[in-house]
Amino acid sequence: MMLSADDMTALWVTVQLAAVSTGLLLLLATPLAWWLAHTRWRGRALIEALVTLPLVLPPTVLGFYLLLLLGPQGAVGGFLERIGVGHLAFSFSGLVVGSMVYSLPFVVQPLHNAFAATGSRVLEAAATLRAASLDRFLTISLPLARRGYLTAAVLAFAHTLGEFGVIIMLGGNIPGETRVASIAIYNHVEAMDYAAAHALALILVVLSLSLLTLVYALNRRLRIVGVTG
Amino acid sequence: MSIDARFRLRQGEFLLDVDLSLPGEGVTVIFGASGAGKSTLLRCVAGLEQATAGALSVNGVVWQREAFFLPVHQRALGVVFQEPSLFPHLNGAGNLRYGLKRTPVHERRISWDDVVQLLGIGPVLQQYPHTMSGGERQRIALGRALLASPRLLLLDEPLAALDDARKAEILPFLEQLRDHFSVPMLYVTHSLREVARLADSLVLLEAGKVRAHGPLQAMLSRLDLPLALVEDAGVVIEAVVAEHDAQWHLSRLEFSGGSLWVTRSSEPLGAAVRCRVLARDVSLALERNENSSIVNLLQAEVVEVAAADFPAHLLVKLDAGGTIILSRITRQSQARIHIFPGKRFWVQIKSVALLR
Numbered sequence: 001m002m003l004s005a006d007d008m009t010a011l012w013v014t015v016q017l018a019a020v021s022t023g024l025l026l027l028l029a030t031p032l033a034w035w036l037a038h039t040r041w042r043g044r045a046l047i048e049a050l051v052t053l054p055l056v057l058p059p060t061v062l063g064f065y066l067l068l069l070l071g072p073q074g075a076v077g078g079f080l081e082r083i084g085v086g087h088l089a090f091s092f093s094g095l096v097v098g099s100m101v102y103s104l105p106f107v108v109q110p111l112h113n114a115f116a117a118t119g120s121r122v123l124e125a126a127a128t129l130r131a132a133s134l135d136r137f138l139t140i141s142l143p144l145a146r147r148g149y150l151t152a153a154v155l156a157f158a159h160t161l162g163e164f165g166v167i168i169m170l171g172g173n174i175p176g177e178t179r180v181a182s183i184a185i186y187n188h189v190e191a192m193d194y195a196a197a198h199a200l201a202l203i204l205v206v207l208s209l210s211l212l213t214l215v216y217a218l219n220r221r222l223r224i225v226g227v228t229g
Numbered sequence: 230m231s232i233d234a235r236f237r238l239r240q241g242e243f244l245l246d247v248d249l250s251l252p253g254e255g256v257t258v259i260f261g262a263s264g265a266g267k268s269t270l271l272r273c274v275a276g277l278e279q280a281t282a283g284a285l286s287v288n289g290v291v292w293q294r295e296a297f298f299l300p301v302h303q304r305a306l307g308v309v310f311q312e313p314s315l316f317p318h319l320n321g322a323g324n325l326r327y328g329l330k331r332t333p334v335h336e337r338r339i340s341w342d343d344v345v346q347l348l349g350i351g352p353v354l355q356q357y358p359h360t361m362s363g364g365e366r367q368r369i370a371l372g373r374a375l376l377a378s379p380r381l382l383l384l385d386e387p388l389a390a391l392d393d394a395r396k397a398e399i400l401p402f403l404e405q406l407r408d409h410f411s412v413p414m415l416y417v418t419h420s421l422r423e424v425a426r427l428a429d430s431l432v433l434l435e436a437g438k439v440r441a442h443g444p445l446q447a448m449l450s451r452l453d454l455p456l457a458l459v460e461d462a463g464v465v466i467e468a469v470v471a472e473h474d475a476q477w478h479l480s481r482l483e484f485s486g487g488s489l490w491v492t493r494s495s496e497p498l499g500a501a502v503r504c505r506v507l508a509r510d511v512s513l514a515l516e517r518n519e520n521s522s523i524v525n526l527l528q529a530e531v532v533e534v535a536a537a538d539f540p541a542h543l544l545v546k547l548d549a550g551g552t553i554i555l556s557r558i559t560r561q562s563q564a565r566i567h568i569f570p571g572k573r574f575w576v577q578i579k580s581v582a583l584l585r
Contacts, residue, residue, distance in 0.1 A: 127301040129328030
């Protein structure tokens with residue numbers, strides 16, 4: 001099974017997109033998940049609902065609004081245009097933003113659960129042992145949430161690999177820039193080239209399956225027995 | 230040297246409102262029914278709860294005053310919770326090192342070897358918390374707190390989650406801790422047995438307020454406190470081992486009011502020991518009765534007579550040469566042998582529990 005150079009490029013764009021958006025998501029979702037796990041604010045439910053929204057909305061709806069927002073006339077796109085960066089529609093950066101919104105719940109949920117499971121008792125114990133708050137986060141919360149991070153990273157990565165609706169609305173079909181594997185597959189099917197579609201599709205299946213197998217296998221290995229000690 | 234604490238903290242219906250000056254050394258037990266606010270008081274001292282109005286100084290160091298509130302991690306304290314709360318991703322040694330590493334070298338007063346040896350935790354240093362027994366975890370938690378060289382040790386029912394065998398395993402360590410490291414301790418419990426064994430002074434909390442506080446012996450012999458109304462009410466006597474009797478396997482303990490025979494103690498002659506005499510094990514007689522199985526006889530004067538837990542019972546407070554003893558008798562006996570303040574009796578003690 002041979003891939004054409006274009007398909008290889010599409011695959012490479014896909015992997016880059018998944019890697020970059022997963023990395024950024026882990027960074028940005030950490031404070032959000034931490035806050036959700038520790039706040040007692042009543043408005044928390046709304047924030048949780050907003051975070052989960054991309055899970056239930058049709059990707060086209062998500063992509064549509066992102067296009068409006070990130071395009072040259074949109075609030076974000078227009079602002080970026082004015083400061084000379086350029087709007088984000090039909091660009092790789094735009095896809096990264098789209099993927100981050102699209103995969104947000106897949107990262108926040110596992111991290112939120114992991115932080116909540118750690119509980120406040122061990123953090124209080126750490127505080128009484130002279131650890132300041134950042135120290136406590138780095139030495140207690142983070143290592144105890146490692147399963148959550150692994151799950152979040154793999155889910156976000158795998159989920160972004162399969163992204164289609166948001167990208168078609170937001171990114172179009174620019175080879176080497178915004179044409180990802182799922183778009184390439186769609187193009188092949190449109191062109192009745194089932195063999196090429198099959199090759200790329202199979203790669204996505206194998207890749208996703210291996211990633212998920214890895215996460216389940218590692219999760220067992222990293223299991224921390226008796227979380228409360 | 231004292232710990233001065235004043236807190237006012239509302240949590241829903243509950244109001245903690247205390248103003249205490251406690252000894253800055255030894256073990257002060259905070260005693261009371263559940264819901265009395267014992268743990269909340271301890272958490273206020275630790276800085277884990279921020280009282281709306283409060284002031285706290287520990288042996289001259291101010292931890293809280295008006296707008297000033299020293300964060301928990303800057304207080305030189307150690308806390309041991311009912312649940313050991315070990316860090317599950319660190320092994321025994323890693324847990325012990327956590328506070329030690331964060332203690333500036335010039336503040337370190339407690340050595341690794343001392344703690345490991347005293348608590349007997351050498352064998353579990355390489356183990357992770359989930360493979361340790363409940364008692365081992367609690368000892369690691371104690372060691373971890375100690376190695377941060379605390380100026381005050383707070384223990385929140387550290388034995389409550391353990392079964393009796395584990396309790397018996399940890400109690401001697403707590404006693405050694407007190408005697409060896411001279412760190413003042415605030416110890417929350419609702420067990421009179423732990424009070425009798427460990428306490429030097431006692432704070433009695435009721436519904437968020439201090440009902441009474443003072444030295445242990447004085448508190449235990451007060452007839453107006455609920456401590457005297459429980460089934461195992463009694464006094465604690467500090468004594469010295471004066472004699473071992475090999476023939477009868479007994480030891481004689483001497484104290485200001487006389488001496489008591491107890492089952493042979495392993496303590497050497499001259500050792501300071503503590504024993505507990507329950508009010509229900511003490512009876513009164515007008516004459517010295519040699520024809521009885523009772524070994525321990527003392528002479529004492531009635532100080533006070535008060536109602537006890539049941540209508541049939543009375544509590545009698547007696548002074549045996551400066552040592553206070555409580556006796557629980559029936560009202561019928563009082564009427565029969567006329568027990569009233571000022572009268573002298575022979576005190577017959579059926580059983581003495583040697584605590585250490």
